Amino acid sequence: MSALPFARYNSPDLEKQFAVNASKHQYQTTDGVTTGPSPHVLNAGQVDKDKPAPPKKLDNGEFTALGSLRAQLTGLQDDINKFLTDRMEHAKRKKAKLEQDKDRDSRINKEIKDLLDGGDDDNNGDDSNQ
Template sequence: MSNDISSSSTNTELPSAIYTAPNDNIGSHINHKFTIEDPNLPKYNTTNGKTSGPSEYLTKKAIDSSNKEDIINKDNASMPSRDSFLGELRMQLTGLQDDINEYLTERMNDNIANIKRLKK
C-alpha cells in the first residue's frame, strides 16, 4: 500500500498536488487535489508554515521536561525574495504543504475515531 503526492508547477501556473491512496473501506482509491485558489492569502506568502516546525507532541514533551532548547525550530526557513519566481514558489509550496498536512491529519484523526468506534 503506498500513498503518492505529486506536484506540478510552471512559470504560468500555480503549484498543485494530488494525494492518492487506497480506500480500504470500499475497495477504491482516494484522489484529493490540492490547489491554490487565492495566491494572495497570507499562508501562500510566507515560508513560516502553520504545520512546519516542531510538532505539538514534541513541544509538549519539551515543556514537560523543562528543556526549552527542544522547542526551538532550528530548521526554520528564511523569508525568500518576493521578487523572484523561486521565492514566490517557495512561499506558495509552504502554504500548499500546510493544506496537505491538515488534510492528512484530519484523515488520521477520522481513522482513529473509526477504530475506537469499532472496538466498542
C-alpha cells in the same frame, strides 16, 4: 502568467485536489503552520534552528520567482498536512468505534451462549440462595 503548483491525493475511497490560491497569505510566506518543531518542543525551551528564511523579494517588493514558489509550496504542504492529519484522526476514531462495537458484540454473544447453555445469570454468581 506562471503555472501554480498543485497536488493530488488518491486513495481507494477518495480523490482530493490541492491548489494554491496565490492571493491568500498562507501561500505568501515560508512560515508554515504545520512545519517545524511542535509547540511542546518549543515550550520545552528548544529553538527552531532550521526555520526557513522568508521568501526573497525584488527591489520593487515582489517576490522572486523562486521565493514565490517556496512560499506557495509551504502553503500547499500545510494544506496537505492538515488534510492527512484529519484523515488519520478520523481513522483512529473509526477504529476505536469498531473495537467498542466488537467488544459489545462479544459480550452479547457470550450472554446469549451462556443463556442457551442453561445459565440464567439471575444470581450474578451469588450462590447464597441455594
